[in-house]
Every structure is written in structure tokens, then in C-alpha cells.
Amino acid sequence: MSTFPAIVEWIPATPKEADHLKNRAVVAGYEGYDGSPLWVIRASFEGELLPGKLAIKHRSAYVPWGGKENAVEQIEVCCARPEKIRWTEDRDGRVPAQAIPGGKTATGETLYIGRAKEQGSLTPGKIHPSHKVMYMSFGGQEIPHKIYEVLCAV
Numbered sequence: 001m002s003t004f005p006a007i008v009e010w011i012p013a014t015p016k017e018a019d020h021l022k023n024r025a026v027v028a029g030y031e032g033y034d035g036s037p038l039w040v041i042r043a044s045f046e047g048e049l050l051p052g053k054l055a056i057k058h059r060s061a062y063v064p065w066g067g068k069e070n071a072v073e074q075i076e077v078c079c080a081r082p083e084k085i086r087w088t089e090d091r092d093g094r095v096p097a098q099a100i101p102g103g104k105t106a107t108g109e110t111l112y113i114g115r116a117k118e119q120g121s122l123t124p125g126k127i128h129p130s131h132k133v134m135y136m137s138f139g140g141q142e143i144p145h146k147i148y149e150v151l152c153a154v
Contacts, residue, residue, distance in 0.1 A: 010076035024079035032120025040078035051102035051126040062137040069137030087149040093132035098152040113151035
């Protein structure tokens with residue numbers, strides 16, 4: 001799906017067996033309560049391919065959808081070399097031209113990979129352009145953010 005095949009690779013895994021990707025995974029942020037890393041993932045859920053987060057220390061992965069934080073078991077871990085990617089601030093559902101696609105809605109809209117701060121954490125999620133926000137899964141909920149950073153190709 002990615003238009004940047006040389007930049008990101010999506011590796012199938014489960015939250016409990018993804019440790020072997022630690023030197024390749026895109027670390028987007030951290031948990032607020034313990035500082036542990038949050039990786040960029042995507043998963044199929046309700047007919048959509050959704051960017052989300054993997055809390056690797058806790059071996060649990062989530063995607064934001066339908067107002068909730070949804071646990072997922074079959075995931076793809078976003079892997080890339082650090083020098084090939086960067087985070088760029090944007091807002092209101094917009095993304096730069098170099099934004100890396102991370103998924104699709106059931107109606108075919110492209111979703112992008114974003115991250116934002118929430119209660120001491122820096123959490124990855126999905127940028128949904130037509131909704132004009134980035135959604136993250138946090139504390140059991142799907143939380144919208146109008147200002148966020150976008151994962152982009154260098």
C-alpha cells in the first residue's frame with residue numbers, strides 16, 4: 001500500500017511476539033506512567049486498516065475506532081531506518097506531501113500515521129483527513145487531537 005516502499009516496511013507480528021523487531025520498529029513515543037516505548041503499528045479492524053500503537057513492554061496493541069481503544073492481536077509493525085523518516089507538525093486533518101500512508105477506511109480514504117501528547121504520554125494514532133483530526137487510543141477511549149505530528153519520508 002505504501003508509496004514509499006524503500007522507506008517503511010510493515011512486518012506481520014503479534015503483540016506478544018514482536019520483540020525481535022526492536023532494532024527496526026518505528027518508536028513514535030512513550031507511555032506517560034512508565035516511559036516505556038510505543039511503536040507504530042497497523043491492524044485490520046471493522047473492515048478498515050488502522051494505524052495504532054504497540055506498547056511493547058506490556059505486549060499489548062491498540063487501534064482507535066468507534067470512540068474506543070480497541071485491543072488487536074494480529075498486527076503489522078512499522079519498520080524503517082531512522083534517517084529515512086521524520087515527524088512534522090501539522091493540524092486539522094492536513095498532512096505534508098511526504099506523509100507516509102498507514103491505512104485505509106472502509107470507504108477507501110487514506111489514513112496517515114500521527115502522534116500527539118496526552119496526559120504525559122506521546123502516543124501514535126491515525127490521521128483521518130476528512131474528520132480533520134488525528135485520533136489516538138488512550139485510556140480506553142478514542143481521543144481526537146487537532147494538532148499533531150505526521151510520520152513523513154525525509
